[in-house]
Amino acid sequence: xxxxxxxxxxxxxxxxxxxxxxxxxxxxxxxxxxxxxxxxxxxxxxxxxxxxxxxxxxxxxxxxxxxxxxxxxxxxxxxxxxxxxxxxxxxxxxxxxxxxxxxxxxxxxxxxxxxxxxxxxxxxxxxxxxxxxxxxxxxxxxxxxxxxxxxxxxxxxxxxxxxxxxxxxxxxxxxxxxxxxxxxxxxxxxxxxxxxxxxxxxxxxxxxxxxxxxxxxxxxxxxxxxx
Amino acid sequence: xxxxxxxxxxxxxxxxxxxxxxxxxxxxxxxxxxxxxxxxxxxxxxxxxxxxxxxxxxxxxxxxxxxxxxxxxxxxxxxxxxxxxxxxxxxxxxxxxxxxxxxxxxxxxxxxxxxxxxxxxxxxxxxxxxxxxxxxxxxxxxxxxxxxxxxxxxxxxxxxxxxxxxxxxxxxxxxxxxxxxxxxxxxxxxxxxxxxxxxxxxxxxxxxxxxxxxxxxxxxxxxxxxx
DNA sequence: GCAAAAGTGTTGAGTGTACACCCATGC
DNA sequence: GCATGGGTGTACACTCAACACTTTTGC
Numbered sequence: 093x094x095x096x097x098x099x100x101x102x103x104x105x106x107x108x109x110x111x112x113x114x115x116x117x118x119x120x121x122x123x124x125x126x127x128x129x130x131x132x133x134x135x136x137x138x139x140x141x142x143x144x145x146x147x148x149x150x151x152x153x154x155x156x157x158x159x160x161x162x163x164x165x166x167x168x169x170x171x172x173x174x175x176x177x178x179x180x181x182x183x184x185x186x187x188x189x190x191x192x193x194x195x196x197x198x199x200x201x202x203x204x205x206x207x208x209x210x211x212x213x214x215x216x217x218x219x220x221x222x223x224x225x226x227x228x229x230x231x232x233x234x235x236x237x238x239x240x241x242x243x244x245x246x247x248x249x250x251x252x253x254x255x256x257x258x259x260x261x262x263x264x265x266x267x268x269x270x271x272x273x274x275x276x277x278x279x280x281x282x283x284x285x286x287x288x289x290x291x292x293x294x295x296x297x298x299x300x301x302x303x304x305x306x307x308x309x310x311x312x313x314x315x316x317x318x319x
Numbered sequence: 320x321x322x323x324x325x326x327x328x329x330x331x332x333x334x335x336x337x338x339x340x341x342x343x344x345x346x347x348x349x350x351x352x353x354x355x356x357x358x359x360x361x362x363x364x365x366x367x368x369x370x371x372x373x374x375x376x377x378x379x380x381x382x383x384x385x386x387x388x389x390x391x392x393x394x395x396x397x398x399x400x401x402x403x404x405x406x407x408x409x410x411x412x413x414x415x416x417x418x419x420x421x422x423x424x425x426x427x428x429x430x431x432x433x434x435x436x437x438x439x440x441x442x443x444x445x446x447x448x449x450x451x452x453x454x455x456x457x458x459x460x461x462x463x464x465x466x467x468x469x470x471x472x473x474x475x476x477x478x479x480x481x482x483x484x485x486x487x488x489x490x491x492x493x494x495x496x497x498x499x500x501x502x503x504x505x506x507x508x509x510x511x512x513x514x515x516x517x518x519x520x521x522x523x524x525x526x527x528x529x530x531x532x533x534x535x536x537x538x539x540x541x542x543x544x545x546x
Numbered sequence: 547g548c549a550a551a552a553g554t555g556t557t558g559a560g561t562g563t564a565c566a567c568c569c570a571t572g573c
Numbered sequence: 574g575c576a577t578g579g580g581t582g583t584a585c586a587c588t589c590a591a592c593a594c595t596t597t598t599g600c
Contacts, residue, residue, distance in 0.1 A: 107337045107374050110417060147334050149415050153406040177404050177419050179380040188376050190337060190419075192404050261552075278554070279590065302551040303597035488579075505581070506563065513561095529577040530570040553596070561588075569580070 108179070111191045112157045113144035113229065115175065115236040116165060118200035119253050123218040124240075124269045126233055127165055127205055130213035131226055135185050138212070139226035142233070144191065157194040165214075167203050171252035171315065172196040175236055183228045191227075195236045197252025220272070237270075244270055247317050248289045251310040259297050259305035260284065287318045335406070338418045339384045340371035340456065342402065342463040343392060345427035346480050350445040351467075351496045353460055354392055354432055357440035358453055362412050365439070366453035369460070371418065384421040392441075394430050398479035398542065399423040402463055410455045418454075422463045424479025447499070464497075471497055474544050475516045478537040486524050486532035487511065514545045 116127040128140040143164040147156040153174065161167045175193040183189065205214040217223065219237055222230055243249045250266050264280050284290065291311055296304035343354040355367040370391040374383040380401065388394045402420040410416065432441040444450065446464055449457055470476045477493050491507050511517065518538055523531035 106333060107376055110334045110337055147406075147417070149334055150408065152408060153404055153417065174404060177380060177401060179374075181377065181379060190374070190380065192417075259552085276591075277552090278592085281553080282555095283589085298598085300551070301549080301599045303553080303599095305552055486579085503564075504579090505565085508580080509582095510562085525571090527578070528572045530572095530579045532579055547600105549600090550598085551596100552598095554594090555592105557591090559588100559590085561586100563586080564584090565582105567581090569578105571577085571579095573574105573576090 108188045108190045110147045111144055111189050112147055112153060112160055113142045113178075113191045113193050113227075113232060114157055114160050114165075114172075115142055115193060115195040115233060116161065116167065116198060117195060117219075117236070117240060117253065118198050118203075118216060119266050119269050120200045120216045120218075122265060122269055123220070124237070125200070125216040125218050126236075128215055128217045128223075128225075129164065129208075129211040130215075132210060132212045136226040140217070140223050140229075141226040142193075142229050147192075153192050153194075157192075161196055164208060164211075165203070166206055167196065167198055170196050170198045171249065173315075175232070175239060178228055178232060180228060191232075193232045193236065195239065197240075197249065199253060199255050201255060241270055246319050247315055248287075248310060248312070249315060251313050254310075256313075257293055257295065257307040257309055259307060261305060263308070289316060289318060336414060336416045337374040338371050338416050339374055339380060339387055340369040340405075340418045340420050340454075340459060341384055341387050341392070341399075342369055342420060342422040342460060343388065343394065343425060344422060344446075344463070344467060344480065345425050345430075345443060346493050346496050347427045347443045347445075349492060349496055350447070351464070352427070352443040352445050353463075355442055355444045355450070355452075356391065356435075356438040357442075359437060359439045363453040367444070367450045367456075368453040369420075369456050374419075380419050380421075384419075388423055391435060391438075392430070393433055394423065394425055397423050397425045398476065400542075402459070402466060405455055405459060407455060418459075420459045420463065422466065424467075424476065426480060426482050428482060468497055473546050474542055475514075475537060475539070476542060478540050481537075483540075484520055484522065484534040484536055486534060488532060490535070516543060516545060 118125055127143065129143050130140050131137055143160050145156065145160045147153060157172060172194055175195050177190060177192045179190040200216065205216065207214045219233055222233060244267060253266050254263060260281055264275060264277065268275055289311055290308045293307045293309055295307045297307055298304045345352050354370065356370050357367050358364055370387050372383065372387045374380060384399060399421055402422050404417060404419045406417040427443065432443065434441045446460055449460060471494060480493050481490060487508055491502060491504065495502055516538055517535040520534045520536055522534045524534055525531045
């Protein structure tokens with residue numbers, strides 16, 4: 093594209109940088125948690141943040157987010173969706189950056205965070221006890237928690253937080269961790285079973301010192317809306 | 320920010336351009352409609368598109384979208400919210416652009432689209448009869464319609480499509496235009512009145528050749544969730 | 547036999563849905 | 574007095590919320 097006059101030249105002024113940040117949720121020790129990395133150097137050195145990265149010119153936002161998951165957290169093949177785009181002028185003191193936030197759901201038993209060279213540390217963090225965070229990342233986490241809370245009410249999205257096979261009590265614990273309060277066991281079971289999103293396996297979870305529990309699977313391990 | 324080594328230099332590679340596109344909904348002749356502009360020149364000359372613009376380095380996305388509304392459609396002071404970010408690699412053949420879509424709701428009686436010099440034309444278009452559109456704008460419109468449909472079920476968002484005072488039948492027509500089918504009058508009134516989002520004025524809409532209808536106002540002309 | 551968690555039903559309140567007629571006005 | 578749209582109530586089905594005891598296992 094040739095630039096021929098000053099009017100058109102305006103259009104090639106460099107705009108904000110474009111980044112993706114990823115909110116990776118899991119349930120860990122009964123608490124809804126997110127994966128945080130600790131920044132090594134620069135103005136945010138020592139602060140905690142969400143894994144993120146610049147969007148390359150030849151990748152879509154989804155692709156860029158997927159690569160962040162893979163490279164910075166070693167996570168692949170999980171449910172991921174776009175959350176919201178954040179653009180406050182001062183959100184990154186190093187330069188004007190617009191960030192598209194994504195969220196992903198993982199089964200923490202399957203993924204162990206590993207520190208990568210250029211981060212000081214990496215860890216799962218209870219979303220209700222966030223440390224001081226860089227950028228507007230606390231706001232992003234809270235926005236993501238709200239979305240997740242809404243979405244468990246009308247979809248099977250929690251499949252992303254559960255292993256292939258699980259008991260109804262385990263599933264209920266996931267719901268309770270997300271909404272932050274206890275649920276009636278009988279009502280929960282009645283409701284979930286009526287949604288027709290689970291199938292009974294004929295296995296049981298044994299090895300506890302109490303009665304074995306039936307194991308269930310999701311009919312579809314992909315997003316299904318339930319009303 | 321000084322660039323000191325080749326590793327850092329990578330970070331200043333120019334990424335995708337960042338734009339906002341605005342989906343401006345109204346109800347016009349009983350049909351849910353969007354404001355489209357016709358592109359004058361270039362590879363998309365003659366095609367219809369949503370009003371949009373590049374995001375300047377010193378504006379947030381919300382600000383940039385608000386300015387697009389003001390400058391390209393002459394609309395201000397209406398409900399507006401972020402919809403989604405679109406980033407397919409080939410969405411604009413002129414160059415890699417990521418677009419953050421916004422949607423706004425207006426009362427078509429208050430805004431008359433005016434053609435601006437650099438567009439060939441501008442018009443309200445029924446969302447169920449879209450012309451061939453530039454970029455991925457048809458997808459954006461459909462995404463926006465879906466969001467709007469969902470949102471009228473759990474919020475007072477339709478205030479944006481209605482004048483200050485209106486009859487329940489007018490309000491019902493707005494709902495019907497959005498969901499695309501008729502609703503039972505008695506059930507609609509019972510439901511809406513039970514939500515406690517309207518107040519009765521003591522005026523009536525006269526001048527028709529039938530019985531005058533009571534006029535109502537929204538308690539709050541800002542987004543309120545109703546369940 | 548006891549501790550621990552799994553599993554199971556009923557009732558009442560509230561909400562959603564289907565459905566038909568009278569009322570106030572203009573002409 | 575008739576055409577037009579405004580305005581109203583009831584019955585049934587369904588969903589949601591509250592609530593306590595029995596079953597199966599390990600030790």
